[in-house]
Amino acid sequence: MSEQDAGSYTPSEYRTPDGAPSDIVVFTITATEKLSAKKSLPVRKLEVLLIQRKKWPFEGKWALPGGFTRESETVQACARRELLEETGVSDVHLEYFNVYSDRGRDPRGWMISHAFFALVQETYVANRRTSDEASDVRLLPVEEALAMELAFDHRTILQDALDRIRLKMLTTTIAKEFLPERFTISELYQVIRTVVPAFEERNFIRKITSTQSRKGILEEVRDRSGQPMMSNRYSQRPAQLYRFTDYVPELSIYG
Amino acid sequence: MSEQDAGSYTPSEYRTPDGAPSDIVVFTITATEKLSAKKSLPVRKLEVLLIQRKKWPFEGKWALPGGFTRESETVQACARRELLEETGVSDVHLEYFNVYSDRGRDPRGWMISHAFFALVQETYVANRRTSDEASDVRLLPVEEALAMELAFDHRTILQDALDRIRLKMLTTTIAKEFLPERFTISELYQVIRTVVPAFEERNFIRKITSTQSRKGILEEVRDRSGQPMMSNRYSQRPAQLYRFTDYVPELSIYG
DNA sequence: TCAATAGTGTCTGTGAGACAGTATGCG
DNA sequence: CGCATACTGTCTCACAGACACTATTGA
Numbered sequence A, B: 001m002s003e004q005d006a007g008s009y010t011p012s013e014y015r016t017p018d019g020a021p022s023d024i025v026v027f028t029i030t031a032t033e034k035l036s037a038k039k040s041l042p043v044r045k046l047e048v049l050l051i052q053r054k055k056w057p058f059e060g061k062w063a064l065p066g067g068f069t070r071e072s073e074t075v076q077a078c079a080r081r082e083l084l085e086e087t088g089v090s091d092v093h094l095e096y097f098n099v100y101s102d103r104g105r106d107p108r109g110w111m112i113s114h115a116f117f118a119l120v121q122e123t124y125v126a127n128r129r130t131s132d133e134a135s136d137v138r139l140l141p142v143e144e145a146l147a148m149e150l151a152f153d154h155r156t157i158l159q160d161a162l163d164r165i166r167l168k169m170l171t172t173t174i175a176k177e178f179l180p181e182r183f184t185i186s187e188l189y190q191v192i193r194t195v196v197p198a199f200e201e202r203n204f205i206r207k208i209t210s211t212q213s214r215k216g217i218l219e220e221v222r223d224r225s226g227q228p229m230m231s232n233r234y235s236q237r238p239a240q241l242y243r244f245t246d247y248v249p250e251l252s253i254y255g
Numbered sequence C: 001t002c003a004a005t006a007g008t009g010t011c012t013g014t015g016a017g018a019c020a021g022t023a024t025g026c027g
Numbered sequence D: 001c002g003c004a005t006a007c008t009g010t011c012t013c014a015c016a017g018a019c020a021c022t023a024t025t026g027a
Helices: A075-087 A122-126 A142-147 A154-171 A174-178 A185-195 A204-209 B075-087 B122-126 B142-147 B154-171 B174-178 B185-195 B204-209
Strands: A021-032 A043-053 A066-068 A093-100 A113-120 A134-141 A218-220 A242-244 B021-032 B043-053 B066-068 B093-100 B113-120 B134-141 B218-220 B239-244
Touching: A021 A075, A021 A122, A021 A154, A021 A185, A043 A075, A043 A142, A043 A185, A066 A075, A075 A093, A075 A113, A093 A154, A093 B093, A113 A122, A113 A154, A113 A174, A134 A142, A142 A154, A154 A174, A154 A185, A174 A185, A185 A204, B021 B075, B021 B122, B021 B154, B021 B185, B043 B075, B043 B142, B043 B185, B066 B075, B075 B093, B075 B113, B093 B154, B113 B122, B113 B154, B113 B174, B134 B142, B142 B154, B154 B174, B154 B185, B174 B185, B185 B204, B185 B239
Parallel strands: A021 A113, B021 B113
Antiparallel strands: A021 A043, A021 A066, A043 A134, A093 A113, A218 A242, B021 B043, B021 B066, B043 B134, B093 B113, B218 B239
8 A cells, every 4th residue: 555554664663775866867969070171060979977986886987977865855856966066067958767776786785776867068068077976077978888887787777868868859859958049950960860870861851841740849040130040150051040949749659 | 976975874874765665556447338228339437546545644545556665676576566466466567657755745754756657457457455554445537536635745646647648648559558459440549539538530540550651550350261350349330350569669750 | 163061843652631421230 | 220330432732752953152
């Protein structure tokens, strides 16, 4: 029955968890200019923020940032706080996605861990710092991180988080978390492909701008006089700038 | 840093949670025949299994079934166990969807609750029983349950679970959990509409059976000799029976 | 002029959506 | 024959998908 076995609950009667940590998978997309002198689209890479542990257990190993929930806060607040302490940023997309409670996942005791993912702009994590608890903090390409032997069950957590953001990248508008407020269609396409390499749409511009079908996800940016705003950051020919509307698309396999 | 504040962790140093319960939102769809003598589609209703609490806190109030996680099990195992103890069934769709940790959500102490939803056939919960902990166990229409004052934050949990299964009903094939292995298109349509009343597709049969577009979600059932299998349970004219394939549809807002 | 990106023109096949019409079989 | 459900015929309009073509502008 719901939480009622503890009607006569006393701390000595039942074993209780030794802690409820939050772990945060911080994703970012780095963009590095191509060597060629001419204007061209940058090479984008999906990276994850990892810290190198200083103490037992798993000292020296790379791990996800995170920390223990305090009695006064929710697990979401804990994740938000740890993210701020860790990366110095707030107001980013932070989302809970799973719980990890396998016996023995933490040698220190019975720990039930709550896993979040965060999507942040590259500039936000540029000024990261090591803390007392970590000997190093680093952005690593996701594929590289998955090939490493991470602390705890953090490899599993990272893989689950990756699966989740791949799904959400295609079914929601979270791509916006990796983009400036105004962006070109090429930028959007590159962000999607960076997270989901399998995604390939030759007529991407056509579909996204064919006002009827994917209606309302994006809108053209115009200046005060109604002129379309363009960008030539990545190309000689200026490209139309777009922004996401607050339209929430609804998907269905049945119609 | 990840779980490393407790590098020098001792139980007395930090406050730890007083328990990690699991709560389970058990959904079922009941079907009652219409009064009219003729064959016709049954009236379906989405219902949720609630228990009436016997003890403090919230004694007398209705609540979701659930219970405390033991050190030896994962929270998923806990939910599965509680579901078995509560409803006597196993092998049903059981899925984790959120964590609830608001301060003060449980007057007994610091409880971090893990919420699951289960989708079960009506026949599975028919032989439910009250346990020591509950004075009554009942199936209630979801809308009715949401209008009640439930124990703890269970109204919120129920609402979240409902939102989640509405989303999954349209984007995955979980409708199968409410259907027999072989079913007619009308039954499928009714199940979807019972969970998501806003869903309305006039040409539902056309779309679902137009082999190209929603390709592979369903397949016609045929007997050994290759004859299509029909059912006249709900109609004079026999209707083709279908089953779900194991095809997993992929959705995207971009193409 | 070339390179690199940003588009547009045009054609074809598929299918979504609407709605009227036909099919089945029991009471 | 009426009723309730189960389809099918047929039309229109949209658009997905392919691919060749033009546009823009700095180096």
